[in-house]
Amino acid sequence: EVHLVESGGGLVQPGGSLRLSCAASGVSVSDSYMNWVRQAPGKGLDWVSVIYAGGTTHHADSVKGRFIISRDNSNNTLHLQMNSLRAEDTAVYHCTRGLGDGMDVWGQGTTVTVSS
Amino acid sequence: DIQMTQSPSSLSASVGDRVTITCRASQSVTSYLNWYQQKPGKVPKLLIFAATNLQRGVPSRFSGSGSGTDFILTISSLQPEDFATYFCQQSYTTLLTFGPGTRVDMK
Numbered sequence: 001e002v003h004l005v006e007s008g009g010g011l012v013q014p015g016g017s018l019r020l021s022c023a024a025s026g027v028s029v030s031d032s033y034m035n036w037v038r039q040a041p042g043k044g045l046d047w048v049s050v051i052y053a054g055g056t057t058h059h060a061d062s063v064k065g066r067f068i069i070s071r072d073n074s075n076n077t078l079h080l081q082m083n084s085l086r087a088e089d090t091a092v093y094h095c096t097r098g099l100g101d102g103m104d105v106w107g108q109g110t111t112v113t114v115s116s
Numbered sequence: 117d118i119q120m121t122q123s124p125s126s127l128s129a130s131v132g133d134r135v136t137i138t139c140r141a142s143q144s145v146t147s148y149l150n151w152y153q154q155k156p157g158k159v160p161k162l163l164i165f166a167a168t169n170l171q172r173g174v175p176s177r178f179s180g181s182g183s184g185t186d187f188i189l190t191i192s193s194l195q196p197e198d199f200a201t202y203f204c205q206q207s208y209t210t211l212l213t214f215g216p217g218t219r220v221d222m223k
Contacts, residue, residue, distance in 0.1 A: 044203060044216050045152070045154075045217075046214065047212040050210070050212070061211070100165055102150040102166075102207070104162045
């Protein structure tokens with residue numbers, strides 16, 4: 001069974017940085033395409049970043065130049081480095097596995113709060 | 117980016133009702149359209165992928181149709197466990213986008 005467990009969230013001041021991690025089991029992060037999706041309190045789903053099996057990455061326009069998705073194959077872990085954080089980045093951040101066209105496995109998420 | 121809209125934004129229905137939710141893309145996404153269900157306090161669950169394909173384990177009362185820019189999620193006979201919010205998502209472009217969601221609550 002596939003499990004994804006996120007960590008690294010917390011309270012950070014505007015302009016600060018955080019690094020999120022997603023530990024995977026039952027799946028190799030290097031064999032799948034993996035995403036970060038966020039959900040602000042009471043709001044909808046907002047796709048953030050993807051890393052494909054071949055290593056290509058893409059980021060939403062709202063985070064481009066500030067966030068970087070990466071993976072550690074040896075530890076089977078996905079990361080999201082978030083810099084220059086803004087209040088509007090406040091959300092629960094989920095890592096997901098992409099399978100074919102959809103995201104079939106979601107982690108429970110880690111909460112990021114950007115506030116002074 | 118491709119913009120996704122959904123209608124209605126919310127609806128009230130009763131157990132046994134047939135429910136339809138519409139998703140529209142700002143440009144063609146061919147059949148690269150997925151549907152998710154999210155219950156309060158839970159993570160989203162993939163229901164339908166590639167517009168019409170039922171994800172393993174999802175009850176057959178859920179179905180998807182459409183292609184191009186217009187898509188429909190149908191629940192043939194609403195069950196108590198189906199009260200939730202439903203999101204569509206396009207995977208046609210590398211920059212993925214979700215619809216704003218449709219909340220289905222009890223009449």
